Amino acid sequence: MKEGRSxxxxxxxxxxxxxxSIRPDSVRLFDDPISVSFLDPWFRAPFWNSAGARMLQYFSAAGPGSNMYYAVTARTRYIDDHLLQFVNKGGLQLVILGAGFDARPYRFEKLLSGVRVFEVDFPATQQSKIRRLEKAIGNPSDNVTYVPVDFEYEDLNKRLVEIGYDPSRKTCFIWEGVTMYLTPGAVDETLAFVAGNSPPGSSIVFTYSRKSKSAGKLLEGVSRLEHKFLEIVGEPQIFGIEENNLEAFLRERGFNLIEGLSGEQLIDKYISSRRFKSRAARGAIALASVSERRGAS
Ligand SMILES: C[S@@+](CC[C@H](N)C(=O)[O-])C[C@H]1O[C@@H](n2cnc3c(N)ncnc32)[C@H](O)[C@@H]1O
Incomplete structure (x- = not known):
């Protein structure tokens, strides 16, 4: 991430x-009406009239970038479903790691009214979110706490616990679309925090890229051109978990794998029409629970 840049x-x-979110209620995977408020003007321009937005939606879902469109919509729905289950079973603490413009605390405001929510993110991204959110919905409710943290350089334990995170509460951690941008050290530190500071039965749901065992190449990563662009904006994809090694990777770090889906499987779970769908799915997903209490990191 580039210093000071959202x-x-x-x-x-x-x-x-x-x-x-502009698709009809009967077919869309979720409704996230606040997300448009987070967009920079050039991203928001097509939404000025409904025909422009509909056209962009069509080309995003049918054009060359459709793998990104389906990967994001499917993973969002998967994580929404998990969050609903967690709260319905009595979960009381939610930590969104690398929250970006995730609007779950506001989309599910009623459902989460009794849940303590922590949004952890890179400081510049978080500042930008807070400003835009204030414009869109005013002050967010009291149960949401913002925690500016750079996973590469800062101590998550110190920052979260200082601000009121309760390590004895069963917690749901969401880490969506983040691990691929981090160094292996930052991924390990974050997982060590989760395993060491939440009781068994707490869950973590995260997306990741699979990495080939032989060449160490990211299998569900981006094209070479996108990689170059992401380097320029300061967000190259660098991290992956070796293919077929997810369960062992998690076990070594104090987690039990509940479910692991490849990018293809994730898309197949929610999207039936293959008419426009690109085969090159992106981003695998893992759902795991904290298995044993490790020494607090
Ligand atoms: C692709 S976005 C995903 C955002 C959000 N989780 C979502 O799904 O909408 C990646 C997020 O990771 C955050 N991020 C990347 N590197 C980070 C770091 N070193 N420390 C903290 N956050 C980081 C970015 O600020 C951004 O919010």
Whole structure:
């Protein structure tokens, strides 16, 4: 991430959610009406009239970028479903790691009214979100706490616990679209925090890229051109988990794998029409629970 610069990739994900939200109720995977408020003017321009937005939605879902469109919509729905289950089973604490323009605390305001929510993110992205959110909905409710943290350099434990995170409460951690932008050290530190500071049965749901065992190449990463662009904006994709090694990777770090889906499987779970769908799915997803209490990190 570039110092002082809000995340470009967070914008692009918010754009996809805004586009999915204009589809009819009967077919869309979720409704995220706030996401349009997070967009920079050039991203928001097509939404000035409904025909422009509909056209962009069509080309995003049918054109060359459709793999990104379906990957984001499917993962958003998967995580929404998990969050609903967690709260319905009595979960009382939610931590959104690398929250970007994730609007779950506001989309699910009623459902989460009794849940303590922490939004952790890179400081510049978070500042931009707070400003736009204030414009869109006024002050967010008291149960949401913002925690500016750079996963590469800062101590998550110190920042979260200082601000009121309760390590004894069963917690749901969401880490959506973030691990691929981090160094292996930052991924390990974050997982060590989760395993060491939440009781067994707490859950983490995260997306990641699979990495080939032999060449170490990201299998669900971006094209070479996108990679170059992401380097320029300061968000190159660098991290992956070796293919077929997810369960062991998590076990070594104090987690039990509940479900792991490849990008293809994730898309197949929610999207039946293959008419426009690109085969090159992106981003696998993992749902895991904290298995044993490790020493607090
Ligand atoms: C693709 S966006 C995903 C945002 C959000 N989770 C979502 O799904 O809408 C990546 C997010 O990771 C955050 N991020 C990347 N590197 C980070 C770092 N070193 N420390 C904290 N956050 C980071 C960015 O600020 C951005 O919000």
């Amino acid at each position: 995340s470009w990739t967070a914008q692009s994900v918010a754009l996809v959610r805004a586009l999915e």
